[in-house]
Each structure stands twice: as structure tokens, then as C-alpha cells.
Amino acid sequence: MFREVLSGLPKDPLFEADLSKIGMEVTPTEQFVRIGEPDEFFKFRSDQKTQDFQAVSHVNEVRREAFHECVRNEVIKRLSDQNIASLYLPQLTTEQPSEAHIPILCTAPEILRHKHNVIVVVGESVQDLAIWAYRIVGHAGGMDEGSAVGLAKKLQAWQDVKSENEVLGTDELMIKAGNVTKAEAYRSAGSDKNIRSQPLDGTPTQNSKSATTEDDEENAAKTSNNPSDNNTPGLIILNPGQPLYSPALNKAMSITTWQTRPRPSAGSGWIQIDEEHNKVNGHRSPREHIANVMRTVVCNGEIVHPDSNLFMVGIGDGGDVLLEWLDTHFIARSLGSTKSYIGTRLDAIVLIDSLHKPASITDPALKPFLAARGRSYVLSTEKQGKELKMPILPAPMRPTFSCYKDKDIEAIVQAMGRMHATSGTEEEKNTLATRIDSMSATPGAEGFERSVYEYDSVSCATYASGEEETTELIWPKVMDDVLSWFKGFT
Numbered sequence: 321m322f323r324e325v326l327s328g329l330p331k332d333p334l335f336e337a338d339l340s341k342i343g344m345e346v347t348p349t350e351q352f353v354r355i356g357e358p359d360e361f362f363k364f365r366s367d368q369k370t371q372d373f374q375a376v377s378h379v380n381e382v383r384r385e386a387f388h389e390c391v392r393n394e395v396i397k398r399l400s401d402q403n404i405a406s407l408y409l410p411q412l413t414t415e416q417p418s419e420a421h422i423p424i425l426c427t428a429p430e431i432l433r434h435k436h437n438v439i440v441v442v443g444e445s446v447q448d449l450a451i452w453a454y455r456i457v458g459h460a461g462g463m464d465e466g467s468a469v470g471l472a473k474k475l476q477a478w479q480d481v482k483s484e485n486e487v488l489g490t491d492e493l494m495i496k497a498g499n500v501t502k503a504e505a506y507r508s509a510g511s512d513k514n515i516r517s518q519p520l521d522g523t524p525t526q527n528s529k530s531a532t533t534e535d536d537e538e539n540a541a542k543t544s545n546n547p548s549d550n551n552t553p554g555l556i557i558l559n560p561g562q563p564l565y566s567p568a569l570n571k572a573m574s575i576t577t578w579q580t581r582p583r584p585s586a587g588s589g590w591i592q593i594d595e596e597h598n599k600v601n602g603h604r605s606p607r608e609h610i611a612n613v614m615r616t617v618v619c620n621g622e623i624v625h626p627d628s629n630l631f632m633v634g635i636g637d638g639g640d641v642l643l644e645w646l647d648t649h650f651i652a653r654s655l656g657s658t659k660s661y662i663g664t665r666l667d668a669i670v671l672i673d674s675l676h677k678p679a680s681i682t683d684p685a686l687k688p689f690l691a692a693r694g695r696s697y698v699l700s701t702e703k704q705g706k707e708l709k710m711p712i713l714p715a716p717m718r719p720t721f722s723c724y725k726d727k728d729i730e731a732i733v734q735a736m737g738r739m740h741a742t743s744g745t746e747e748e749k750n751t752l753a754t755r756i757d758s759m760s761a762t763p764g765a766e767g768f769e770r771s772v773y774e775y776d777s778v779s780c781a782t783y784a785s786g787e788e789e790t791t792e793l794i795w796p797k798v799m800d801d802v803l804s805w806f807k808g809f810t
């Protein structure tokens with residue numbers, strides 16, 4: 321009987337994550353090209369000639385992962401130069417811990433908590449942190465188009481971003497028609513809170529605890545003295561695509577990276593995943609990760625100011641999971657809590673090629689919000705920006721409240737007031753006021769009425785992306801349109 325010993329097997333291919341050693345370099349235009357060949361980009365297929373297809377395939381995958389690690393390092397480095405760095409969870413520290421962790425990216429906390437506007441991006445579960453598409457970043461689009469580097473640059477130039485002439489969401493039209501401020505409009509909707517009437521200088525609000533230290537105040541002062549910085553939105557990028565943790569390497573990684581880790585031999589299988597030791601508590605799945613980041617970061621008043629405007633982008637399946645979370649935390653199921661409802665802070669949301677079904681949205685406040693303040697871009701052969709389908713928008717767009725006590729109504733109206741989803745006429749405003757005044761408690765009721773409105777086959781305004789190949793190519797393509805739309809709400 322014969323057996324093959326490990327020493328007799330071919331060695332596992334090894335490529336160091338060094339651009340120069342794999343024949344690549346970065347150009348001044350943020351592109352990755354072959355050394356000395358500025359028009360040649362990374363090639364997946366190896367020049368090695370062999371009849372063993374499986375061996376060649378593994379070599380290509382390991383080499384590609386080495387290149388991708390270089391890309392990630394360069395992206396993180398450039399984001400760091402723009403005050404966007406890693407925040408490690410669940411430790412909530414900016415220094416890499418030695419125990420199990422997963423990083424997200426965000427504007428430096430001492431700056432983030434003073435931002436008036438914050439953009440939250442939830443990517444796909446198959447992408448690495450801050451990477452939109454390797455097929456873009458590794459080719460002509462470079463880091464500016466294929467990664468968060470381009471988004472960070474656009475946000476730095478926020479004052480140059482032009483808002484759309486027409487903004488979906490009729491509250492802005494009501495405010496303009498009545499010549500009132502946002503704060504006055506919110507108060508007229510039933511809230512006695514002067515929303516965003518104070519500068520975000522870290523001063524504690526009535527229901528929030530400030531984490532401002534002397535150093536933070538100094539940083540905030542520097543920021544406020546710079547109009548560009550003061551108006552630049554903060555940024556938070558979630559990381560649903562790297563749920564695996566290696567104690568040996570002390571870092572989180574995607575399943576693709578995991579499968580290309582060094583093996584005993586070229587013929588060995590990839591390292592098996594231990595559900596206990598190779599996962600991070602609270603972040604074992606994209607669903608857990610998104611829920612915990614929302615709870616511990618986005619809704620944490622010590623990191624993101626409670627009165628800041630939130631804008632969200634959900635890409636692919638990341639957007640679907642984000643909607644699931646919003647459906648249970650928007651307004652209806654948060655009543656009675658002393659915490660801020662996410663619905664009172666969210667200004668607009670954009671979904672990239674979402675596959676959710678409108679019928680799956682059960683929170684009656686989220687439904688009209690999506691119809692009035694949501695957009696979706698989908699795979700389509702139509703020209704980018706072409707309107708494909710719109711949700712039905714009854715007027716006035718208000719759910720019927722029939723199950724909450726009077727003390728809860730103010731909270732509901734305050735949250736719904738952010739939408740102002742009526743046409744803005746005096747008649748409709750008076751009708752709405754009458755309906756609110758006539759609300760009464762219905763003991764024993766289990767929730768809002770679920771069939772107040774009939775929605776079409778889409779939850780929000782749906783537009784063609786001009787991209788027909790794959791989801792990951794949509795966000796880089798429509799990013800300018802999305803930022804322009806967001807700018808209209810600020």
C-alpha cells in the first residue's frame with residue numbers, strides 16, 4: 321500500500337501582498353497598472369502553462385487575492401488621509417484590538433459627532449469593506465470609481481454638489497410654499513422639539529448624553545471655523561462582506577479571502593471555518609452586523625449626534641437587510657421607548673437593485689416614507705435615470721392611527737411630520753389636523769391598521785441605472801445622481 325506524504329505534494333502557491341512583486345503600481349490618477357505599461361491592467365489568468373486546470377485556477381485565485389489585498393490597503397490609506405478610518409466592533413475602538421473584531425469605516429468619531437448630515441452606506445455581502453467592484457477598481461475606473469475613495473472625495477467637495485431642481489418628498493414643497501423653516505414645520509406637525517435649532521457643537525440635548533471631551537471641543541471648533549468641513553457630510557460604511565475572523569492573522573475577512581489562505585500543499589482543501597472561533601459575536605451574519613452597527617454606532621448619540629440628518633444607501637442584498645431592520649425600528653414598534661426613533665432622523669434612502677417585496681414592509685410609517693423619500697435604481701437597458709415605475713401616493717398620505725393612546729400620538733406625529741406626505745394645500749393640512757385631533761385609543765389593538773393604502777409593485781420611485789450586467793456596477797454609476805438628490809434635503 322502506498323500513500324502520498326505531505327512533503328511529496330506540490331507546494332501551495334504564495335504571492336506576497338506587494339504591488340511591485342506582482343508587477344503592479346499605482347498611477348497619479350489612482351489606477352492600478354502594470355509596471356511600465358500604463359495602459360495595461362491586472363490580468364487574472366496566469367502565464368504559467370500546465371495541463372492541470374485546477375492547479376492553475378488556484379494559482380490565479382491566490383495571486384488575485386494578493387492583488388486585492390494591495391488594493392484594500394491603498395484604499396484604506398487614502399481614506400485615512402481624508403479622516404475616514406476604521407472603527408472596530410464590538411469594541412468601538414479606533415485601535416485594532418487583539419481579540420475577535422470586525423472593522424467598519426467612518427469619519428473620525430471626534431469629527432463625526434459634530435456633523436449635521438451623515439451618509440450611511442450598506443454594501444453587498446459579497447464585497448470587501450469600501451470596495452464597490454474590483455472589476456472597476458482594478459481597471460480604468462481605478463479607486464475613484466470602484467471604491468469609497470471616490471465617494472469620500474465627492475463629499476469633501478459637497479458645496480460644489482448641485483441639488484436637483486425637483487426633490488421627491490413633499491415636505492420640502494410645503495416648507496417653501498409656507499415660507500417656514502424646517503424646525504417650524506416639524507413643530508407644526510405636533511412636535512415641541514426644536515429640531516436642529518442648535519448647532520451640533522456637542523452640547524447635550526434633553527434626551528441624549530454628550531461624549532464631548534475638551535479635545536473633541538477643540539477639534540469641533542477647528543471644524544466649525546472651516547465652512548467646507550462644517551458642511552461636509554459624515555460617512556459611515558458598514559461591512560457585511562467580511563464576517564470571518566482569523567485569530568492567527570487577527571483580522572476579519574471575506575469568504576473569498578478565507579479560501580485563498582495558505583494551505584499545507586497545493587492539493588489541500590481550504591481551512592475549515594469554526595463557527596465559534598472564526599466569527600465575531602454580534603456580527604456572525606450580515607443581518608447581525610447591520611443590526612448591531614445601527615444600534616451601537618448610528619443610533620449611538622456619543623458617536624452620531626441625535627439631531628443629525630441621516631441618509632442611507634443600501635446596495636444589493638445589503639439594502640434588503642437594511643430594510644428588514646428599518647421595518648422593525650422605524651416608528652411603530654419603537655413607541656414607548658425613550659430612545660430616538662430612527663424614523664425621526666432618516667431624511668432619505670436609496671436602494672440599489674433591491675429584491676425586497678413591498679408586501680414585506682409591515683411598519684405603516686415606513687411604507688409612506690419609502691414612497692415619498694425613497695429611490696431605487698435597478699438593472700435595466702433603459703437610459704440611466706429613466707423613470708420605470710412609481711409607487712401609488714394617496715393624498716393625504718397618512719396611516720390611520722387607531723391603537724395608540726394620546727400620549728403616543730405626539731411621538732407618531734413628530735416622526736411622520738418629517739415626511740409631510742401631503743400635497744401641501746391648506747384643505748389637506750386642515751383635514752390632517754382634524755384626523756389627528758380625533759385620534760383615540762383602542763384598547764387591545766395590536767398595531768396600526770395594515771391595509772390603509774394599496775401600494776403598487778414597488779415601494780419607492782424606481783429608476784433605470786443604465787447598467788444591465790451586474791448589481792455591483794450600479795452604485796458607482798448613479799452615485800452623482802444620488803448625492804445630488806440627497807443635497808436637496810440639506
